[in-house]
Amino acid sequence: MENSSSSQAEALNGTWAQAHRAEILENPLQTYLLGIIISICGNVLISVSLNIQKYAHVRQSQRGSKPYYTSALWWCGVVLMGVGELGNFAAYGFAPASLIAPLGCVSVIASAIISVVFLKETVRASDIVGGSLAITGTYVLVTFAPHTSTHITAHLVQYYSVSWYFLLYLFLEIVLFCILLYLYKVRKVKHIVIVMLLVALLASLTVISVKAVSGMITESIKGQLQLIYPIFYIMLLVMIASCAFQIKFLNQAMKMFDATEVVPINFVFFTASAILAGIVFYQEFEGLALLNIFMFLFGCLLSFLGVFLITRNRPKIKQQDRNFIAMSRIPGTRHTDTVQPEAKTPTYGSLAAKLMCNRADQTDDS
Structure with a gap:
């Protein structure tokens, strides 16, 4: 009896492993490309919305009549940003998280181009070099990124959540977060790296939960209902909480430091945490060749350098002081x-x- 029960358990484990492996390997190229296109379009919309809001702020400050939130143009920018963020959210359900996160550099490139063309900002040599590096890096990381993506189901998220390597990763992240929070709140160490690391640690949980929620919604739309499982609502709660605290620390960083410092550091830290989360939780680099891993990281490095050059010492739009009289x-x-x-x-x-x-x-x- 014991031998038969053990053989049945081994057979069940083998069946589960085969089903799990088939679920990971099954990913049509069309789905992968769809996720990339949705992410790129979402980031372009975000950059357009930011520049529209910037233009609305400048126009309202020059007129000095009504608050910016009464402008229809400003609300148009807000709606476009919501659509762009929704596109990024949907992209996580089609492509690996380690690929969607670095594509955020598309927003920086598009914002620089729109600022020059429509807001008449000055074109610098660093903008041209940075844009070329960022575009090259984006092409390299898209080419050598893992081309397989897991069909996210509630059972699979539960399986990943109790894996020992993720639990170890989560424990180390909590310990590091507590240490950084102690330095920031109690010891009053107001350094940009500490604040950005707090944002990045929260972003890691955000990426994991966003991909889980987006993937389960995608599977539900396809016909396999996943919204009846408690893990969906747990991930939804983690996503909302981590996003809220992430925005809180990011706003504090924007108040204490210049945007030309916050934007590149946040992009580097967020991308690194998203890639690490994809590797640890979703095992996205499993079976990937060493050359592909090296070229993918090299593409990320080029994107980091490009974003740094584009945002470094960015000229600000001069606004006329309302108290100034010619x-x-x-x-x-x-x-x-x-x-x-x-x-x-x-x-x-x-x-x-x-x-x-x-x-x-x-x-x-x-």
């Missing part, structure tokens, strides 16, 4: 040309100029 519009402009006399005259200097203006006023009044 010299030509000041009453009594006929005296403004004598505020600063010629250096060769004996009355050179601010005090002498003031006395000279007062003398001129008395003469006009007389």
Whole structure:
């Protein structure tokens, strides 16, 4: 009896392993390309929405009439951003997470191009070099990324969630997060790396949960209902909570540091955490050749350098101060040309100029 029960258990385990392997290996090329296209389109829409909101802010500040949230153009940008983020969310259900995350550099490239064409920002040599590196890196990582993606089901997410390597990874992440949070909140260490690491650790959980939720919704649409399992709602809760705290720390970083520092560091850390999450939780690099892994990481490095060059010392749009009055519009402009006399005259200097203006006023009044 014991031998028969053990043989039955081994047969069940073998059947489960074969089904699991077939589920991983089954991924049509059309589905893989669909995920890439959806992600690229979503990132382009995000960059368009950001520039529309930037233009709305500039226009409203110059007019100085109504708040920015009363502008229809600003709301159009918000809607486009929502559509773009929804596209990125859907892309995780079709392609590996380690590929979708690095494609975020498309948003930086498109934003730089739109800023130059429509917002009339200056084209720098670093923009051209950075854009070329980012495009090359995107092509390399798409070519050598893992071309297999798991069909995400509730049973598969449960199987991955209790694996020992993910539990070890989660334990180390929690310990590191607690240490960084102690340094940031208690010790008051306000360093950009600490804040960005907190965001990246939360982003790792976000990527895992987003891919799980998106994959289960995709399978449900195909006809295999996954929304009846508790693991779906657990992942949905993790996704919402991690996104909320991630946005909180990211906003704090934007208040303390310049955007030219936050954007490239956040992109590098987020991409690295997303790739690591895909490797550990979804085993996306399993069976991938060493050359493919090296070229994929090389493509990510090129994208990192490109984003850094594009965002480095980015020129800001000059906004006119509402409290500023042009010299030509000041009453009594006929005296403004004598505020600063010629250096060769004996009355050179601010005090002498003031006395000279007062003398001129008395003469006009007389």
